[in-house]
Amino acid sequence: AQSVTQLDSHVSVSEGTPVLLRCNYSSSYSPSLFWYVQHPNKGLQLLLKYTSAATLVKGINGFEAEFKKSETSFHLTKPSAHMSDAAEYFCVVSDLRLQGGSEKLVFGKGTKLTVNP
């Protein structure tokens, strides 16, 4: 069975400094991995996804994530935080189940990012 662990429930950075949001996963198969962002009172928006192509994935708004199979990690980074990046971020894993072949998205608990001026 697959699972996702977001190691920090809350991350606080200063504007202009780097962002690192950590995510570790477990999966029985070759997973697809996603990062979603949720701004207050909004739905979830896809930031980026990994689907077994390049291990370094670039997303929207300057975010990127690196798939490291040996570490079972998919950490999200951004070189310089902007005030508008303040939101909650969800790491998601998806793979085929053993039975039935139907996929399932498994969400982490989320990391709330605060950006201080």
Added chain:
Amino acid sequence: ETGVTQTPRHLVMGMTNKKSLKCEQHLGHNAMYWYKQSAKKPLELMFVYSLEERVENNSVPSRFSPECPNSSHLFLHLHTLQPEDSALYLCASSQDRASNTEAFFGQGTRLTVV
């Protein structure tokens, strides 16, 4: 704007009321989903529809009843809810149910049960 629209955005209902949540997508997607987002808990998948057929029900109480009349619309009918059902209900759609297909989410309906 993701192309997935949910109405209403906010809903307050008593425990004896009956109400419905609506979700609409015109992205040509074949799969639609209902999720529940409660404070301090991961998103919980409630129902999955693929090509208008319910393919998954994650042990959701019968007071939640989904309906998918066509590939563009998804409803969640609510009756005799409990206060603990208060949450943000998110609808999503995806092109299909392949593992590498991302989901597009609506803005959610914030439900409060009083």
